[in-house]
């Protein structure tokens with residue numbers, strides 16, 4: 001059996017990022033960004049390629065700041081602009097695509113009775129819409145996995161304790177009803193690997209393994225100082241590493 005399966009066997013919890021890990025969302029983000037700009041009088045057709053190169057790895061406030069700088073406009077009140085961008089993302093959900101190999105991977109984890117949690121920095125509504133795409137690809141059955149989204153680590157003020165901050169993992173342990181124990185987190189960007197690092201630093205032991213899937217960026221683009229325990233060329237490879 002693969003080292004990955006052996007590790008999964010002893011894991012209490014397996015966390016998954018959503019955007020870019022289970023659902024391809026660069027097209028959706030391009031549409032949402034184009035509409036966000038249009039609403040503010042900026043006529044720019046944003047492409048998926050542009051998203052990947054410029055804003056994919058940024059959180060929403062960072063994205064808005066970059067857009068303002070790049071296209072020379074003012075997006076308006078920060079909180080209102082944040083909500084507006086988030087609403088455009090929700091509206092563009094239909095442009096998301098389930099990443100090949102993901103349904104099979106989740107089927108296997110379910111058969112192995114593993115506790116899975118979705119951990120994302122997106123809003124609950126956006127995350128639920130994305131999860132629905134995955135459920136549809138799996139035959140329409142409801143995935144009753146705990147979800148940790150923006151609202152779970154955000155009090156409405158300016159402090160959003162999202163990844164790479166450790167807090168979402170603590171909430172995931174809580175929602176899954178397990179003690180902080182051996183776990184994994186699967187993600188597609190450097191921030192996801194930094195997140196695992198901060199979880200381990202927070203608990204003072206290596207509880208969580210960092211699993212990187214090269215769905216969006218190559219592993220070679222990651223900061224070498226951030227540990228990666230398992231990496232996969234794509235989700236099909238992860239599926240293959242799991243027991244049939």
Ligand SMILES: [Mg+2]
Pocket residue numbers: 017018019020021187188189
């Ligand atoms: Mg992602």
